[in-house]
Amino acid sequence: MDGPGRAPTLREIAERAGVHVSTASRVLRQPEPVDGWSESALRVRAAADELGYQRNLWAASLRTRRTTTLGVVMPRLTDGVVATTYQGIEEAATRAGYSVLLSSPPDNLAAxxxxxxxxxxxxxxxxxxxxxxxxxxxxxxSLPVGRVPMVAVTRHGEAGLPFVGADDVRGGRLAARHLLDRGYADIAIIAGPAHASTANDRLAGCTAELADAGIPLSPRRVRRSSFDVDGGIEAGHALLDAADRPRAVFAVSDTVALGVLGVARDLRLRVPEDLALIGYNDIPTVAQLPVPLTTIRSPARDIGAAAIRALLDMVDGREPDPRLLPVELVVRATT
Structure with missing residues (x-):
């Protein structure tokens, strides 16, 4: 090298690593392979580090017409499930050699x-x-995105996009079937916000399972709420502070179920003797409650990783692999 500030050339890196220039170029522009680097690739990367090589991403983007950057729009990032999904997104993007630009706007269409x-x-x-x-x-x-590939993750919104998420209809069915198997026929559902496809899918699955068992769900047994503890408290009071309270409640998120547990405690209802309760997502805290919560476990981190794989398929001109990942029932003391 001629001076301390000059960047090394590909030829210099190739010579130090003992490989052809084309091999050095290929190694330095690709993300880490799933099965790890070969011996020659490791030599190239070691030589690049020793010589102080830094890839010029701007110049690379001009050649490939790519920025190796993905955009993620994800409201409610303070929600534990959403945050875990984002972890899966970022980890998978990094492994593929992409960076992520995240925006977490309010949960409305204009934002x-x-x-x-x-x-x-x-x-x-x-x-x-x-x-x-x-x-x-x-x-x-109506979005002014041109040819930018798009994938919906966690909520499909009936938008016609390739979608990666949990099999929430199946999750709703699992919740209803578990309560029926435990002998509960008078079941209420706290169904989450009407604009959320996840909530609607869980409600649809639970309703369908009850109908298959010959138990029609009365409209008065369905309450909408926000996806938080306050929503659970409000809906819980409406259902439980009444003479005809249900014997069991399916809350379509664990945080909503936490609010219901607080209402049950205030009303001196015993769980599960007076009220059975099942949540959704299996957030870490619910297994540690004084009465651990039965719930439907959703694979949030795996959903994020699968969504990145589907999006990168589209970026590379391949058909995406839209997927509904399986959910599972986790039985604990509230049922």
Missing amino acids: QRRAIELLVGRQVDGLLLSGLHTPGRAFVD
């Missing part, structure tokens, strides 16, 4: 539109959209 427009302006190679409202097709069709 999400602004976030998407800003990310498209940053020339991201693809977009993961979480928190889509139902119905969301008109919203998606």
